[in-house]
Amino acid sequence: MPLTIVVTAKQVLDPETPPSALQIDPSRKRMVGPANVPPVVNGFDENAVEAALRIKDALGASNVKITVLSAGKSFVLDVIKKPLAMGADELVLVQDDACENLDAFQTARVLAAAIKSMGTVDLVLCGRQASDWDQAQVPLAIAEFLGLPCVHITRKVEVKDGTVVVERVVPDGAEVIQVPLPAVITVSNELGQPRYPTLRGIMASTRKQPIIRKLADLGLNPADLKPKVELLDLYIPVRQKKCEFISGDNDEEKGRNLARRLREAKLI
Amino acid sequence: MPGVLVFAELADGGLASISKELFSAGRPLAQALGEPLCTFIPAEKGGEVAKEAGALGADRVYVAEHPLLREPHPDYHLIALERAVQQVRPSVVLLGKTPLGINVGPRLAFRLGVGVAQDVVALKIEGDALIAERPVYGGNAMARVALREKPFVATVRPKAFEPLDPTPGRTAPVQAIPVAIEPAAVKVKVLERKKVEATGIRLEDARVVVGGGRGLGGPEPFQQLEELARLLGGAVGASRAVCDAGWLPYQYQIGLTGKTITADLYIAVAISGASQHMAGVSTVKNIVAINKDADAPIFQEARFGVVGDWKKVLPAFTDEVRKLLQQ
Numbered sequence: 001m002p003l004t005i006v007v008t009a010k011q012v013l014d015p016e017t018p019p020s021a022l023q024i025d026p027s028r029k030r031m032v033g034p035a036n037v038p039p040v041v042n043g044f045d046e047n048a049v050e051a052a053l054r055i056k057d058a059l060g061a062s063n064v065k066i067t068v069l070s071a072g073k074s075f076v077l078d079v080i081k082k083p084l085a086m087g088a089d090e091l092v093l094v095q096d097d098a099c100e101n102l103d104a105f106q107t108a109r110v111l112a113a114a115i116k117s118m119g120t121v122d123l124v125l126c127g128r129q130a131s132d133w134d135q136a137q138v139p140l141a142i143a144e145f146l147g148l149p150c151v152h153i154t155r156k157v158e159v160k161d162g163t164v165v166v167e168r169v170v171p172d173g174a175e176v177i178q179v180p181l182p183a184v185i186t187v188s189n190e191l192g193q194p195r196y197p198t199l200r201g202i203m204a205s206t207r208k209q210p211i212i213r214k215l216a217d218l219g220l221n222p223a224d225l226k227p228k229v230e231l232l233d234l235y236i237p238v239r240q241k242k243c244e245f246i247s248g249d250n251d252e253e254k255g256r257n258l259a260r261r262l263r264e265a266k267l268i
Numbered sequence: 269m270p271g272v273l274v275f276a277e278l279a280d281g282g283l284a285s286i287s288k289e290l291f292s293a294g295r296p297l298a299q300a301l302g303e304p305l306c307t308f309i310p311a312e313k314g315g316e317v318a319k320e321a322g323a324l325g326a327d328r329v330y331v332a333e334h335p336l337l338r339e340p341h342p343d344y345h346l347i348a349l350e351r352a353v354q355q356v357r358p359s360v361v362l363l364g365k366t367p368l369g370i371n372v373g374p375r376l377a378f379r380l381g382v383g384v385a386q387d388v389v390a391l392k393i394e395g396d397a398l399i400a401e402r403p404v405y406g407g408n409a410m411a412r413v414a415l416r417e418k419p420f421v422a423t424v425r426p427k428a429f430e431p432l433d434p435t436p437g438r439t440a441p442v443q444a445i446p447v448a449i450e451p452a453a454v455k456v457k458v459l460e461r462k463k464v465e466a467t468g469i470r471l472e473d474a475r476v477v478v479g480g481g482r483g484l485g486g487p488e489p490f491q492q493l494e495e496l497a498r499l500l501g502g503a504v505g506a507s508r509a510v511c512d513a514g515w516l517p518y519q520y521q522i523g524l525t526g527k528t529i530t531a532d533l534y535i536a537v538a539i540s541g542a543s544q545h546m547a548g549v550s551t552v553k554n555i556v557a558i559n560k561d562a563d564a565p566i567f568q569e570a571r572f573g574v575v576g577d578w579k580k581v582l583p584a585f586t587d588e589v590r591k592l593l594q595q
């Protein structure tokens with residue numbers, strides 16, 4: 001039996017979208033970018049895919065199976081297939097209209113149900129947070145619902161003798177932690193750059209079709225997925241533009257004038 | 269009776285700054301609910317800290333003492349907090365958005381079958397609900413959310429609330445909460461702690477911070493930033509782009525997923541000012557930006573700005589600062 005890894009991945013608004021191009025869709029209470037800017041796979045989820053691929057590299061391709069799992073209302077296939085192009089084996093999409101407005105609690109219920117339906121899963125890797133709602137909760141909830149141990153925000157993940165050894169990022173360094181499998185681990189960008197898809201990977205991924213699941217297939221009823229955290233309002237805060245620009249004939253003079261101005265303002 | 273329960277964390281033998289901030293966040297909620305402001309102190313030894321909590325405004329202090337609570341192990345603290353919540357049955361549980369709080373808060377909530385408002389910057393009770401404001405989309409937008417099932421659990425962003433001053437002589441009754449922790453039942457085992465050597469002033473505490481961004485082009489220019497920081501008695505910080513590039517270790521990262529600074533003066537050099545970066549400097553009143561791009565978002569939040577090439581601006585600025593300080 002190969003080691004089975006599930007990586008959760010969310011399709012999100014591209015966080016590199018310039019703020020001036022962001023707008024709120026009041027009817028859906030969400031942020032939208034320009035129509036021509038495609039969404040992306042959440043950055044930390046690419047880190048989680050990378051972590052899974054490193055385990056696969058270490059243990060041998062035939063000894064590890066990586067399933068990428070995502071829940072949402074609709075997907076841009078070219079985007080959500082990127083983990084396949086990077087080297088993951090299979091993609092499961094829980095695609096359902098009711099998946100649009102789930103909070104962290106209910107998203108985790110959906111993902112936990114999907115993971116359960118897969119049979120034996122040894123390791124669940126997630127991103128540390130999704131760059132749209134910045135909740136950093138879904139993986140912890142998956143762990144609670146599946147009754148699994150969880151280590152949140154790691155920079156290194158290795159599988160050894162039925163356990164996972166991770167480095168958890170803490171403000172003054174890292175903790176080396178060992179947990180028996182199965183476990184839920186969240187991955188942060190400190191892991192390092194996710195690999196770029198190779199041409200071969202891209203070709204292989206175009207041939208793979210995602211496995212689509214509905215909530216009903218997972219034994220879930222949309223009416224039971226009422227959010228625990230109710231979104232009342234979403235707005236863009238107003239920023240006062242009040243910057244005092246320092247002038248000068250050239251950059252050096254501006255630099256000197258800045259020092260004088262800060263002195264005048266008693267800031268230095 | 270229930271109450272608003274503040275999950276306290278310790279730092280340098282006293283209450284951590286975030287925990288003091290939680291008292292100011294919790295007080296108005298307790299008033300609105302007509303319930304006491306309580307705190308739960310999980311620690312190896314909690315005696316002195318319990319007194320400090322009383323002076324800071326806690327009406328009741330609960331202490332769980334256990335040798336395993338010495339290190340900030342989330343699983344051990346979760347066991348302790350669950351125990352406290354069973355006993356106190358609070359209406360609200362407040363934690364800091366700290367490495368411990370973001371683990372323990374959500375997991376407690378999910379165990380109890382309720383939601384959690386994460387990383388909040390404002391809180392109020394309205395009718396039967398807790399209403400919280402939280403930055404989302406990397407700080408590009410704000411969400412107002414409601415929790416309707418008790419206990420309301422929230423993690424609070426550091427520096428979002430001003431800590432209250434202690435009232436000398438104010439005391440609160442202290443009650444011990446016995447917790448049993450069975451280490452064998454906890455699967456998450458810490459094998460080793462890799463600490464990075466800290467030198468100089470801590471970034472979080474520095475009054476002046478000089479931050480560098482991707483526009484510096486490499487690690488070498490940070491020596492110039494160090495020099496300026498030394499002159500001003502401050503610390504150096506960086507954007508995530510700098511840390512991702514390996515120019516500086518991640519301990520220098522300021523922002524949403526890095527450190528929150530509290531400086532009076534932040535000098536940002538060649539940093540664009542992405543909302544995720546600015547999330548770490550939101551309480552800094554005096555932001556100075558040096559950037560060659562007049563349209564860089566950083567200028568929208570800066571008090572003083574120089575549009576120019578840092579290679580020319582910074583050395584001249586530093587020299588002038590040195591002169592002014594010598595006068």
Ligand SMILES: Cc1cc2nc3c(=O)[nH]c(=O)nc-3n(C[C@H](O)[C@H](O)[C@H](O)COP(=O)(O)OP(=O)(O)OC[C@H]3O[C@@H](n4cnc5c(N)ncnc54)[C@H](O)[C@@H]3O)c2cc1C
Pocket residue numbers: 015043130131406480481482483484506507508509510521522523524525526527537538539540541542543544545558559560561564576577578579
């Ligand atoms: C979920 C999430 C979390 C994140 N968390 C953080 C975080 O905690 N902290 C953080 O910092 N970022 C974070 N980011 C990344 C953030 O979105 C930005 O990508 C990052 O802050 C950009 O860093 P920068 O300003 O150094 O680089 P850039 O955006 O590339 O800006 C470089 C700037 O340098 C200027 N410049 C270039 N050359 C010169 C010159 N010669 N003289 C003067 N100016 C020059 C340019 O005009 C430009 O404005 C996060 C992103 C996501 C999606």
Ligand SMILES: Nc1ncnc2c1ncn2[C@@H]1O[C@H](COP(=O)(O)O)[C@@H](O)[C@H]1O
Pocket residue numbers: 008009010011042044045069070071072104107111125126127128129130131133134135136137138139
């Ligand atoms: N709809 C989703 N589909 C798949 N994974 C998700 C989804 N929402 C959240 N996740 C995972 O949970 C992590 C944390 O998300 P969040 O708690 O929303 O910040 C993300 O990085 C993803 O790995």
